[in-house]
Amino acid sequence: MSSREEILNSIRGIQKENKFLPDIPNFQLEGDLVELFKSAIEANKGEILSKKEFENWIASTNFQHVISCSEPFHTYATQELPDDAHQLDHLELAILDAQFGVAENGAMWLDDSQLPHRALPFITEHLVLILSKETLVSNMHQAYDRIGSDHSGFGLFIAGPSKTADIEQSLVIGAHGAKSLRVILV
Amino acid sequence: MKKEPHIGLFIPCYVDQFYPQVAIATLELLEKLGCKVSYPLGQTCCGQPLANAGYERDTEGSSLHFIQLFEEFDYIVAPSGSCVLHVKEHFPNHPGKEKSAKSIQKKIFELTEFLTDVLKVENLKGTFQKKVGYHSSCHGLRGLRLASSSELNIPHFNKAKQLLTNLDGLEWVELSRSDECCGFGGTFAITEEALSVQMGKDRLADHLSHEVDVLTGGDLSCLMHLEGIAKREGQKVEFMHIAEILNQAIR
Amino acid sequence: MSHPKAATEFLKDQANSQWHDETLWMIRDKRDASSKSIPEWEELRNLASEIKDNVLSNLDKYLEQFEAQALKNGIKVHWAKDAKEHNEIVLSILQEKNCEAIVKSKSILTEECHLNPYLEKQGIEVVDTDLGERIVQFLQQPPSHIVMPAIHLKKRDISALFHDKLQTEKGNEDPSYLTNAARLHLREKFLASKVAITGVNFGVAETGEFVVCTNEGNADMGVHLADVHIACMGIEKIIPRRKDLGVFLRLLARSATGQPITNYSSHFRSPATGKEIHLVLVDNGRTRQLAREKFKNSLKCIRCGACMNTCPIYRRSGGFSYGSTVPGPIGSILSPGLDMKKYSTLPFASTLCGSCSDVCPVKINIHEQLYEWRQEITKHHGTVGKGLSMKLASGIFKSPLAYQFSGSLMRKVIKSLPESVIYNPLNIWGKSRDLPKAPKESFQDWYKRNRHE
Numbered sequence: 070m071s072s073r074e075e076i077l078n079s080i081r082g083i084q085k086e087n088k089f090l091p092d093i094p095n096f097q098l099e100g101d102l103v104e105l106f107k108s109a110i111e112a113n114k115g116e117i118l119s120k121k122e123f124e125n126w127i128a129s130t131n132f133q134h135v136i137s138c139s140e141p142f143h144t145y146a147t148q149e150l151p152d153d154a155h156q157l158d159h160l161e162l163a164i165l166d167a168q169f170g171v172a173e174n175g176a177m178w179l180d181d182s183q184l185p186h187r188a189l190p191f192i193t194e195h196l197v198l199i200l201s202k203e204t205l206v207s208n209m210h211q212a213y214d215r216i217g218s219d220h221s222g223f224g225l226f227i228a229g230p231s232k233t234a235d236i237e238q239s240l241v242i243g244a245h246g247a248k249s250l251r252v253i254l255v
Numbered sequence: 256m257k258k259e260p261h262i263g264l265f266i267p268c269y270v271d272q273f274y275p276q277v278a279i280a281t282l283e284l285l286e287k288l289g290c291k292v293s294y295p296l297g298q299t300c301c302g303q304p305l306a307n308a309g310y311e312r313d314t315e316g317s318s319l320h321f322i323q324l325f326e327e328f329d330y331i332v333a334p335s336g337s338c339v340l341h342v343k344e345h346f347p348n349h350p351g352k353e354k355s356a357k358s359i360q361k362k363i364f365e366l367t368e369f370l371t372d373v374l375k376v377e378n379l380k381g382t383f384q385k386k387v388g389y390h391s392s393c394h395g396l397r398g399l400r401l402a403s404s405s406e407l408n409i410p411h412f413n414k415a416k417q418l419l420t421n422l423d424g425l426e427w428v429e430l431s432r433s434d435e436c437c438g439f440g441g442t443f444a445i446t447e448e449a450l451s452v453q454m455g456k457d458r459l460a461d462h463l464s465h466e467v468d469v470l471t472g473g474d475l476s477c478l479m480h481l482e483g484i485a486k487r488e489g490q491k492v493e494f495m496h497i498a499e500i501l502n503q504a505i506r
Numbered sequence: 507m508s509h510p511k512a513a514t515e516f517l518k519d520q521a522n523s524q525w526h527d528e529t530l531w532m533i534r535d536k537r538d539a540s541s542k543s544i545p546e547w548e549e550l551r552n553l554a555s556e557i558k559d560n561v562l563s564n565l566d567k568y569l570e571q572f573e574a575q576a577l578k579n580g581i582k583v584h585w586a587k588d589a590k591e592h593n594e595i596v597l598s599i600l601q602e603k604n605c606e607a608i609v610k611s612k613s614i615l616t617e618e619c620h621l622n623p624y625l626e627k628q629g630i631e632v633v634d635t636d637l638g639e640r641i642v643q644f645l646q647q648p649p650s651h652i653v654m655p656a657i658h659l660k661k662r663d664i665s666a667l668f669h670d671k672l673q674t675e676k677g678n679e680d681p682s683y684l685t686n687a688a689r690l691h692l693r694e695k696f697l698a699s700k701v702a703i704t705g706v707n708f709g710v711a712e713t714g715e716f717v718v719c720t721n722e723g724n725a726d727m728g729v730h731l732a733d734v735h736i737a738c739m740g741i742e743k744i745i746p747r748r749k750d751l752g753v754f755l756r757l758l759a760r761s762a763t764g765q766p767i768t769n770y771s772s773h774f775r776s777p778a779t780g781k782e783i784h785l786v787l788v789d790n791g792r793t794r795q796l797a798r799e800k801f802k803n804s805l806k807c808i809r810c811g812a813c814m815n816t817c818p819i820y821r822r823s824g825g826f827s828y829g830s831t832v833p834g835p836i837g838s839i840l841s842p843g844l845d846m847k848k849y850s851t852l853p854f855a856s857t858l859c860g861s862c863s864d865v866c867p868v869k870i871n872i873h874e875q876l877y878e879w880r881q882e883i884t885k886h887h888g889t890v891g892k893g894l895s896m897k898l899a900s901g902i903f904k905s906p907l908a909y910q911f912s913g914s915l916m917r918k919v920i921k922s923l924p925e926s927v928i929y930n931p932l933n934i935w936g937k938s939r940d941l942p943k944a945p946k947e948s949f950q951d952w953y954k955r956n957r958h959e
Contacts, residue, residue, distance in 0.1 A: 072789075073585040076741065079793040080566040088559035090746055093753060096546050109766060154731055155697055173756075174766035187778055188730035191723045191770075209752040209767075216748070222579075222776035226755075229769040231723040235638035235654065237661045238529050239681035244637055245689055245696070246723025246770070271949045273942045278949035282957075294953050307858060309880030345877075397860035397873075405538060406816065406864035408547040432531070436818045440857025445934045447819075447855065449514040452938040454818050454857075457527070483939030 098207035102172040103254070106205055109175030113229030114242055115250040123197065123253050127162075132195075137164040138185060139199045154188040163193035163247075167227070169204035170252075171212045176228040177252070178212065180221035187223050191231070196247035198227065202254050262292045263328030265363070267338040267475075268300040274475050280502040281334040281366055287505060288374055292332075295324045303341035308442045311347055318346040318356075326355045330373065331363040334498045336395025336474050339365045344398070365399055366498055367473055371414045377421075381504030384424035388467035389415055389497075390458065390481065391434045392474035401473065405433050415473060415497055422504045428465045435461075439480040455484045462492065469493045471500055509855040512827035513819070526658065527821040533654075534815045536764025537865070544756070553753050555869035558806035561744055562796060568711040568744045569787065575714025576785055579776040584786045589619035592788045596621060596703070596736055597628055599784055603734055605701045607631040609692075611718070611725035612639055613705025614652050614809055615738050615788060618831045621703075633695045635724040637688050644671050650825030652832060653762050653811035658824050692724070702728030706739035706785075707808070708754060712747045715775040716785065719758065719768040726772055736784045737774065741792050742805040754808060757867035761810040795843045800878045804839045806868040813862035813872055819855055828852060835862035839875040846883060853879035 070078070098105065107117050118126065127145060136157075137146040142164045151157065165184070167177035177198055179190070190196050206212050216224070231246030242248060262285060266278045278294075285292045301321055302314030321342065325331050333339050343360045370376045391413075395401040402413035420427050438444070438454025445451075459481050462470050470485075470492050472478050482494040507515075517523050541547045561568060573583050586592035592615075600608065608625070610616065610632055622632045622643070634643045638655035642648065644667055649655030656664070665679040674687045704725045709716040716737060718725045729735040745754065759765045777783040796802045814820045814834035825833035830841040830849055838852035853876045862872040935941065947955075 071585070072587040072591060075587055076585055076787075076789045076793060077566050077569065079789075080569070080796065083793070083797045085563040088556065088563045090560040091553055091556045093553060093749060094546075094549070096549075113765070113769060158693070158697060171767075176767050176771070181778075186730070188727070191726045191730065209756050210749070213749045213752045218748075220775070222774075222778060224773040224775070225726070226767065226771040227769065228767045228771075229721075231721070232769060233637045233685060233722050234763075235636070235641065235656050236664050236681040236684055237659075238533075238654070238657070239661070241682050241685040243689065244685060244722035244724065245635065245692060245727045266949050273945065275945050275947065275949035275952050279952060282953075294949075294957070296950065296954070298950070307877065307880070309854075309882075309884035311881050393857065393859035393861070397864055404861070404864050406861060408542050408544070436857050436859035436861070438818065438857060440859070443854070443857050447510045447513060448934050448937060449510070449517050450819060450822055451857075453517055453523075453822055455939070457822075479942055480939065483935070483941065486940040487938055 093210055096208060096210055098173050102205040102207060103202055105172040106170055106175060109173065110229070110250075110252055113175050114232060114240075115175065115229045115252060118251050118253050120253060120255065123251065126251070132161040134160050135162040135164070136160060136189070136193075138183060138189070139164050139166045142197075142199065150185050154186040154192065157186065157188060157192045160193040162195045162197065163189050164197045164199065165190060167198045167200045169206060169212070169215055170200045171207075171209060171226070172205050173208040174228055176209075176212070176226035178216065178224065178226055180219070180224035182221065184223065190227060191246040193247055195249045195251070196227075196230070197251045197253060199253050199255060259291055260329035262290050263325045263331045264292050264294040265325065265331050265333035265338070266294065266298060267333060267335045268298070269479070270334065270475055271298065273479070274496070277334055277475060277496040277498055280496065280498040281332070284498055284502040284505075285332065287502070288370070288376065290374070293328075298324060301338050301341050303338055303345070304441050306341060306345045311345055315347050315349065319349055319352065322349065322352055322355050322359055325359055329362065330369065331359065332366055332369045333363070334366045334473070334475070334496060336365045336392045336399050336401060337476060339363055340394040340398035365395060365401060365473060367414045367418055368399060368401055371417055376418065379418060379421040379501065379505055381422045381501070381506070382424050383422040383500055383504040385468040386426040386428060386466065387419060387500070388428045388430060388462035388465060388470045389419070390437060390462075390470060390472035390477055391415075392472055392477045393436050395473050396434055402434070418501060419497070422500075425504075428462070428467050430461045430465065432461055437477045437481055439477050441476070444480060451480070452484065455480050459484055459490070463490065467492060469495050469500070471495050471497050473497050507829065509823070509827055509829075509851045512829070513823035513855070516824045516827055517822065522660070523822055523824070525660075526824060529657070530815045530821045533763060534812070534865070537761055537812055537815065540760040540764040540766065544760070550753055550757055551867055551869050554757055554867055555806065557745060557750050557753065558868050559803070561746065562742070562802060562805060565741065565744065565796065568746060569741060572709055572711040572714055572744055573787075575712070577714075579714045581714065581776065581783045581785050584784060586786055586788045586790070588790050589788075592619045592738065592786055592790065593621050593624040595786050596738070597625065597630075599734065599736055600625070600630060600701055603701055605630070605734075607633070607695075607699060608701045608703060609633050609635050609695050609699040609728040609732070610703040611705065611720060611728055612636040612655070613703065613738050614832060615705055615740050616703065617648060619738075619788070619790065621738075633692070633699075635692050635695070635728055636720070636722060637685060640688060640692065641667065648831070650833065651811060651814055652809055658826065696727045696731050699728065699732050701734040701736060702732035703736045703738060704729060706737050706743050707758070708751060709739055709744050710746075710748050710751065711744055713775060715748070715773050717751060717771060717773050719755075719771045721769045723770050726770060730778075733780075734782045734784065735774070735777070736786065738786045738788060741787050741789055758808055758810055761812040761865070761867040791844050795840070798843065801839060801843060801875055803870055804836065804843070804872075804875060806870050807836050807840070808868055810867055812865045812867065816861045816865045818859065818861070819857070823855070828855070835872045835876070836870070839872055839879060842879050842883065846886065850883050853883060
C-alpha cells in the first residue's frame with residue numbers, strides 16, 4: 070500500500086463526528102477606508118505618497134536600475150525586463166501596479182498579471198506600488214470576495230517592506246526583500 | 256432566591272487547617288447577608304491536588320464523600336475558586352450518582368460569584384480604609400469566569416471588584432499585569448520550585464510597586480504562596496482573603 | 507534534561523530571564539492591543555475553531571480534494587507517512603536535480619523531521635534563510651520559539667557570532683548593521699540556489715493553492731529564484747475554502763506579534779513557466795493524534811506562538827527547557843503524542859492557568875489537554891514516567907497526604923502537619939517561602955464549639 074493510501078485509510082478508520090463548516094459573516098470596518106489604509110501602511114513601516122511627492126523623491130535619488138511595470142510610470146524605467154530574474158540582483162527600484170488594497174491592514178494584492186517575474190517585488194531594493202483609491206476594500210473577507218475564483222499561478226498580499234526583529238526584537242527594515250515600500254494612491 | 260434556601264459551607268481542607276479565620280469570615284458574612292448556612296462536619300479534601308497531579312482516577316472516594324455530604328443543600332458555597340472548579344469539572348464519574356453529581360456541580364458557587372450572581376448583592380454598606388491589590392486566581396478567573404480575562408475581547412467585568420469597590424475608603428489598585436498567574440499551581444509549587452518562586456516574586460513585585468496595603472484574593476492557595484514569599488523577604492504587606500475584608504468592612 | 511532542571515538553569519541568569527519574560531510579555535501586550543481593535547475578534551476565533559473542527563472531521567476528503575486540485579495546477583504531490591519518508595522524498599528530488607546546496611525558509615515541520623542533519627549527512631548544504639533561524643543554525647541550535655527562533659539570544663551574542671561567521675566588525679552590536687550583513691550573505695545563497703524549501707501555513711482544498719507567510723520575504727526570495735520549490739506541509743494544515751483564508755490571515759499575525767498581517771502572504775497555485783513545485787504531505791504522528799479523542803484538536807494549531815508569549819512558564823524558562831521541537835503550551839500537548847516517555851514532564855510544566863487557551867486563535871483547550879495528558883502519563887508511571895520529577899513521584903504521592911487523603915483519614919493526617927512524614931515537599935516549599943502559621947484550632951473545631959448543637 071502506498072503511503073498515500075496508508076494515511077488516507079488511517080484517517081478514514083477514525084470515528085469522527087461530522088462538524089459543520091460555518092458561513093463567514095460579512096464583517097464591516099467602521100471609518101474612512103482611505104484614512105484607515107494610510108494609517109495601516111504607516112504602521113507597517115510603509116509610506117504613502119502623492120504622485121507629486123513621488124516625483125520629488127525620485128528626483129532626489131540617483132537610481133541607475135529602475136523597472137516599471139506600471140504603464141503611467143514607464144518614463145521612470147531605465148531598463149527593460151531581463152529574461153532571467155537573477156539579473157534583477159542590482160535592481161534599485163521596481164514600480165508595480167497593485168490590483169486592490171485592504172484598509173484594515175494595508176495589504177495590497179498582486180498576481181502573475183502584475184508580476185512578469187515573481188521575484189520582482191522581493192529582489193528590488195526599493196518598491197513602489199501604484200494603487201487606486203477606488204479599489205480599497207475594508208477587510209480580508211472582502212479581499213477574498215474580490216479575488217473570488219480568479220485563477221493565477223501566484224498571488225500575494227504585500228503590506229510593507231521586508232522586515233525582521235530577530236535580533237533582540239529590534240525592528241530592522243530590509244531583511245532580504247525590499248528595504249522600502251512606497252504606495253502611490255491615485 | 257426561593258424561600259430560605261439552605262447553604263452548605265464547603266471549607267477546603269487547607270483552609271480548615273491553616274486559615275480557620277477565613278472560614279469563620281465566610282460563614283459570618285453569609286449570615287450577615289441573611290443566609291441560612293450549615294457546615295457539614297467530616298469534610299475532607301475535594302481531591303484537587305491529586306487530580307491536577309494526574310491521579311483523578313484516585314479521587315473517587317473523596318468525591319463520592321463530597322456528594323454525600325452536600326447533596327441535600329440548595330447551594331454550596333466555598334471561599335475558593337480552584338476547589339469549586341475542581342468539583343465542577345473534574346469529579347470522576349460515579350455510576351448511579353450521576354444525577355447528584357450534576358446537581359452539585361450546578362449549585363456550587365465560589366463565594367464572590369454567589370454574592371453577585373445568586374444573592375445579587377449590589378450595595379454593600381461598609382468601610383475599609385486601605386489600598387487593596389487583588390490577585391485573580393487563574394482557576395477563578397479563566398475556569399469560573401469570575402472576571403473577564405485580559406486575553407479576551409469581551410466587556411470588562413470583575414465580580415470581586417464589583418463587591419470591593421462598594422466599600423467606602425477602599426482604594427482599588429490596577430496592576431501592571433492584571434491577571435498573570437502567581438505560580439502556585441498545586442504540586443507545581445514543589446515540582447517546579449524555582450519557576451514557582453520566581454512567578455510569585457514577580458506577582459508580588461507588581462503589587463508592591465503599586466504600594467498596596469493589603470493583598471487580597473479569592474483563593475488562599477495563591478495567597479499562601481505569595482505571603483510565604485513576602486514573609487521570607489520581610490515585606491510588610493498584609494494578606495487577607497476577600498471574605499475577611501468584606502466581613503470586617505460590613506460589621 | 508527534565509523541564510524543572512532546565513528551568514532552574516535558565517533562571518540562574520536573572521537579568522537574562524527577566525529580559526526574556528518582559529520581551530515576550532511586551533509581544534503579548536501588542537497582541538492584546540491588536541486583537542482588541544477588532545470588534546469581531548472572539549467571533550473570528552469561533553469561526554476559525556469551527557472551520558478547523560470541520561477540517562478534522564473530514565480530513566481525508568479535503569486531502570483528496572486538495573491533491574486533485576494541486577495536480578491539476580501542475581504541482582507534484584508526494585505523501586510521507588513519517589519523518590524518514592519525508593526526508594527521503596526531499597533528498598530524492600534534490601538528487602534528481604543534482605542539487606547540492608539549498609535555501610530553506612522557516613518550517614517547523616522540517617525541524618520536527620530533522621531534515622537539516624539528514625541532508626547534511628548526504629553532503630547537501632542547507633541554509634536557513636529566516637534571520638533568526640540562520641543565527642541559531644550558525645550556533646547549531648534548534649529554534650527556541652516557533653515565531654522568534656533566536657529570542658533566547660542577545661545582540662552581543664549575535665554580534666560575536668557574525669564577527670566569527672560573517673566577518674562583521676568586532677563589537678558592533680547594531681541590529682541594522684548585523685541584519686544587513688546577513689542580507690548580503692544570504693543574497694548570495696538565494697542567487698545560487700537551484701532548489702528552495704518552504705513550509706506551508708495553509709493549504710486550500712478548494713483551489714489546491716497553498717499560502718506561505720513571512721515578514722522578511724525570505725521564502726519568496728528563495729523560491730522565485732530557484733528552479734524547484736519544495737513545500738513541506740503537515741496534513742492538518744488544510745482549510746476547505748479560499749475565503750477561509752480571510753479568517754485565518756486576520757488572526758495569525760495579530761496573534762503572533764500584534765501586527766495586522768505579515769508583510770508578505772504568498773499564494774502558490776502553479777509553478778512559473780519552466781519551474782516546478784513539489785508538495786510533500788506529511789503525517790508523522792498526526793493521524794495517531796487525530797485518533798485520540800481528547801487530544802485531536804491540538805491539530806487545529808496554526809503555529810502563531812501566542813501561547814508561548816503568554817505562558818508565564820515559557821517566558822521564564824525559555825524554549826529550550828522543553829526539549830521538544832515545538833516548545834511551550836502547545837508543544838506540551840503535541841509532544842507527548844509523539845513520545846510520551848521522552849516528554850513526560852512537559853504536561854506538568856504548567857500551573858494550568860489557562861491563559862494559553864484564552865489566547866489561542868483557534869480556541870484549542872490547551873490547559874485542559876495538559877490536565878488530560880497528566881492523567882495518561884501517571885497511568886504509565888514507573889514505565890514511561892521515569893523522566894517525571896522524582897520529587898513528584900516520591901515527595902507527594904508516596905506521602906500519606908496524597909495516599910490517604912480520602913475520607914476522614916485526610917483530617918488526621920493534615921492535622922499532624924508539619925510534623926508528619928510529608929517532610930520532603932515542605933522542605934522544598936520552605937526554600938524560599940515561609941509556611942503559614944498553624945492556628946490553635948481548625949475551623950471544624952471552632953464550628954463544633956461555636957455553632958454546632
